Amino acid sequence: MSEAPLNDQATKRIAAIDLGTNSFHAVLVDIYPDGSFRTVDKLKEMVSLAEKGLEDHLSRDAMDRGLEALKRIKFLCDSHNVENILAFATSAIREAENGGDFIHEAGEEVGIKVRAISGKMEAEMIGYAIRHNIVLGEEMVLMVDIGGGSVEFIIGNSKEFIYYNSLKLGVARMAAAFVSSDPIKKKEIKKLQNHFKEELTEVLRLLKEYKVKTIIGSSGTMENVGAMVAGRNSLTANRSLNELEFHTEDFNSLYGDFINFDKKQRLKEKKLEEKRVDIINPGMVLLKLLVDKSNIQNFKISEAALREGMILNYINNKKEELNLDLVGSFQDPRRRSVYELLRKCNWPEAHSRHVSNFALQLFDEFKEELKLEEPDRELLEYASLLHDIGYYISYRKHHKHALYLIRNSDLLGFKEDEINIMANVARYHRRSAPRKKHKWYKDLDKKLRKKVKKLSALLRVADGLDRSHYQNVQKLEIQNGAEIVNLLITTQSDPELEIWGCLRKASLLEKLTGKELKIFAVMENSK
Numbered sequence: 394m395s396e397a398p399l400n401d402q403a404t405k406r407i408a409a410i411d412l413g414t415n416s417f418h419a420v421l422v423d424i425y426p427d428g429s430f431r432t433v434d435k436l437k438e439m440v441s442l443a444e445k446g447l448e449d450h451l452s453r454d455a456m457d458r459g460l461e462a463l464k465r466i467k468f469l470c471d472s473h474n475v476e477n478i479l480a481f482a483t484s485a486i487r488e489a490e491n492g493g494d495f496i497h498e499a500g501e502e503v504g505i506k507v508r509a510i511s512g513k514m515e516a517e518m519i520g521y522a523i524r525h526n527i528v529l530g531e532e533m534v535l536m537v538d539i540g541g542g543s544v545e546f547i548i549g550n551s552k553e554f555i556y557y558n559s560l561k562l563g564v565a566r567m568a569a570a571f572v573s574s575d576p577i578k579k580k581e582i583k584k585l586q587n588h589f590k591e592e593l594t595e596v597l598r599l600l601k602e603y604k605v606k607t608i609i610g611s612s613g614t615m616e617n618v619g620a621m622v623a624g625r626n627s628l629t630a631n632r633s634l635n636e637l638e639f640h641t642e643d644f645n646s647l648y649g650d651f652i653n654f655d656k657k658q659r660l661k662e663k664k665l666e667e668k669r670v671d672i673i674n675p676g677m678v679l680l681k682l683l684v685d686k687s688n689i690q691n692f693k694i695s696e697a698a699l700r701e702g703m704i705l706n707y708i709n710n711k712k713e714e715l716n717l718d719l720v721g722s723f724q725d726p727r728r729r730s731v732y733e734l735l736r737k738c739n740w741p742e743a744h745s746r747h748v749s750n751f752a753l754q755l756f757d758e759f760k761e762e763l764k765l766e767e768p769d770r771e772l773l774e775y776a777s778l779l780h781d782i783g784y785y786i787s788y789r790k791h792h793k794h795a796l797y798l799i800r801n802s803d804l805l806g807f808k809e810d811e812i813n814i815m816a817n818v819a820r821y822h823r824r825s826a827p828r829k830k831h832k833w834y835k836d837l838d839k840k841l842r843k844k845v846k847k848l849s850a851l852l853r854v855a856d857g858l859d860r861s862h863y864q865n866v867q868k869l870e871i872q873n874g875a876e877i878v879n880l881l882i883t884t885q886s887d888p889e890l891e892i893w894g895c896l897r898k899a900s901l902l903e904k905l906t907g908k909e910l911k912i913f914a915v916m917e918n919s920k
Contacts, residue, residue, distance in 0.1 A: 402426070402737075404715050406433065407477040407707065408470045409700040410463075412507060414443050414485040414541030414565055415613065415668070417459065419466045420700045421473050428708055428717045429733040432803060436469050438462035439668045442485040443541055443565040451489045459495060463503045479703050482509040484542025484563060512543055512559025518702030520547035520554050523609055525705055526697035526726055527636060528806040533603040535596075535683070538698055539614035539676045541565035546596050548605065551724060556599055560592055564614055567675035576655045577674045585678045590686070600687040607691045608683065611698040613669065614676040619694035620664035622647050629809045632800075635696040636808045641684050644692055648681050697805075726806035731775050734802050738785035740778070744862045749777035751855035751869055756848075758871045762906060763847045772811055773848045776818035780852060796820035796833060813837060814845055821849035822856045826901045850905050853898035858882065860894025873908075880912045888914035 403423035411418045417438045422430040440462050442455045451459075463480075470478055480499070486492040487509040496507045510518075519538045529551040536547040542563040548556040571585050590597070599605075610619065622639045623630040625647060630637050651662065652674065659670045683689060708717065723729035735745075756770050776799075783794030799816035807815075817834055821827050827834050827846050834842060858866050858880075868883035880895070882888060892912045899910040 403431075404717065405477070406473065406475050407479065407704070408466075408475045409703040409707075410466060410478065410480040410505070411699040411703070412459070412480060412482040412486060413612075413699075414483065414543075414563055415672070416440055416541075417462045417466065418698075418700055419469065420704070421470065421475055422704055424704075424708060424715065424717070425733075425737070426716070426718060427733065427736060428712065429729075429736075430704055430708065431737075433473055434469060436466055438465060441541075441565075441668070443563075443569065449488070449490050451485070451491055451495060456491075456495050456498070460498060460502060463499055463505055467503050467505055477707075478505055479707060480505050480507040481515070481699065481703055482507050483515055483699070484512070484540060484559070484561070484566075487511075488542070512545070513557065515543075515699060516545040516547055516557040516559045517554070518706055519545050519611060519699050520549060520557050520702075521705050522697040522699065522702035523547070523611055523695045524549070524551065526701065526805050527609055527693060527695045528725060528727055532607070533605050534607040534609055535600060535605050535689070536609045536611070536695075537615065537680075537683075538611045539564060539679065540612060541672065544679065546593075548596070548599050548603065555603070556596070562589065562592060562675075562679065564669075564672040564674075564676045567679075568672040572674060576653055576658075582652070582678055585675055586682055589679055589682050593682075597683075597686050600683075600689075604688060606688055607693060608680070608689055609693045609695055611695040613666070614673060616694060616696070617665055617669055617673065618644070618647070618677070618680065619692070621651070621662055622692075624663045629813075631809065633696065633803075633809055633812075634694045636806060636811075637694040638808065639692050641690050641692070644680065644684065648677055652677055652681075727771075727775075727804070730803075730805040731778060734798070734804065735778060735782065738782040738798065741781050741784065741862065743864060744859055745778050745781055747859050747864045747866075748780065748852070748855045749774055751858050751866075752777040752852050754869055754871070755851040755855055758873055759851065759902075759906065762873075763850075765844075765847060769844060769848060772814050773818065773851060776815040776848065777852055777855065779815065780819040780822040780856065782819075792820050792823045795822075800833075810841060814841060814848070817845045818848045818852055821845070822852045823898075826850075826853075846901070847905060850901040854880075854895055854902055854910070857895030857898040858891055860890050866891050876908055878902075878906065878908050878910050880910065881915065882912060883915045 404426055405424045408419055408421045417440055419436045421433040423433055424430045440458045486495055499505050499507045520536055523536045531550055533548055533550050538545040540563045543559045544562040545559045547554055572581050616634050619634050619637050622643050623637060626643055656670055752773055756773055779799055780795055782798050783791030786794040796816045799819055804812055829835050865884045865886055866882045867885060870881040872879035895912055903910050
């Protein structure tokens with residue numbers, strides 16, 4: 394579930410509607426002065442424009458379903474005082490000879506101006522949305538959005554797209570053309586595979602040329618596949634599928650069972666949407682072909698798709714008109730979304746940065762001793778920067794408010810386990826240490842609880858070193874002995890408050906290391 398914005402300083406509220414073949418998706422967002430946006434509400438309406446296969450003509454019933462869906466979306470937009478509605482029509486509408494009639498009726502009867510976009514533009518915007526939402530590096534990946542009428546393929550990395558296109562291979566179209574049996578017959582699978590190979594010659598060539606190992610999938614079919622894999626393999630995806638990662642072996646295991654199921658058996662599969670039961674098999678065959686004909690080893694899921702790409706495109710085109718100061722310094726979605734949250738919560742920047750620096754210094758010293766890994770360092774940094782955002786709600790129980798805000802702020806680029814780690818570490822920067830009686834800590838598995846305990850032990854000491862919130866401690870030196878850890882602090886003024894603050898939070902680190910923590914102060918002006 395998406396949360397409403399944390400404050401009322403938004404520049405503009407808009408809605409983006411993706412008019413797809415199977416469903417219409419709407420997302421309502423607030424745009425902020427730094428160019429970031431936050432979800433206010435979402436609505437998904439199943440319309441099944443291709444109920445009898447994708448033809449050159451939309452049936453009257455299909456058009457009426459689409460118009461009724463748009464009316465409900467328009468009502469939602471009006472109730473939230475949306476200022477601009479962006480509505481893009483994709484495969485089914487842009488290909489139909491009477492698609493123009495539907496667009497005209499949407500404007501006249503509903504008051505929504507619909508724009509039919511090209512498949513190429515659709516693919517490009519999906520690529521931008523995924524790149525905004527998912528951590529990409531220099532390695533080329535394949536981004537795939539499997540819709541009802543078309544499938545968008547994007548090959549690229551954090552810097553460029555070397556290929557993006559929309560092909561008429563959507564699951565509703567393929568099911569109507571190639572599948573008439575239930576369960577699907579081997580000869581039907583073979584025909585699908587041959588068709589896909591013929592249409593994907595260029596894609597398969599590029600996958601081999603660039604040695605692509607990862608598929609990042611967006612939208613309904615891919616989300617359903619991800620959810621089914623997560624359910625079968627006990628992967629954490631309770632709140633969000635974004636950044637869900639699984640291996641090819643996990644997909645192959647699902648495929649081996651699923652492709653032999655009849656409708657009744659498919660309906661029993663947890664996490665599969667009922668309205669996809671009749672059309673999902675071509676999507677499974679397509680993914681299986683991509684895996685078998687390339688070196689794909691990993692899958693990732695992105696919850697961002699065309700509608701988020703529409704919003705990003707709008708922000709980029711309207712930045713001068715809206716007087717936006719875009720956050721361009723953070724290409725990494727993880728760091729960017731953390732800083733967007735920090736700004737919205739009016740964070741105590743000087744204190745939080747100071748504490749974060751100390752926490753990372755402590756991490757580097759105790760990393761091997763506490764059996765921590767390098768990725769944990771990044772999570773500790775973000776938890777340290779975010780630890781006091783709970784002040785935005787109130788001072789009282791601000792540590793618990795921080796946990797709530799971090800868990801419910803749709804941070805991009807993070808797996809759900811990572812968000813839970815950061816939220817719990819921030820929560821335990823004050824008051825009691827982690828205990829099993831605490832609900833959100835108790836809900837974590839044993840491995841994650843251990844990690845939270847170790848990282849929060851470091852944050853507690855770091856936070857104590859700036860108890861005054863005035864950055865009195867200018868320098869920290871760590872002498873890590875066999876039985877005693879000496880912290881040598883250089884301060885600007887009297888160090889008593891920082892020594893007191895640090896020692897009262899040191900017990901967890903002492904317990905984990907089996908060492909006594911001592912602090913010695915050196916006045917800066919005594920040198």
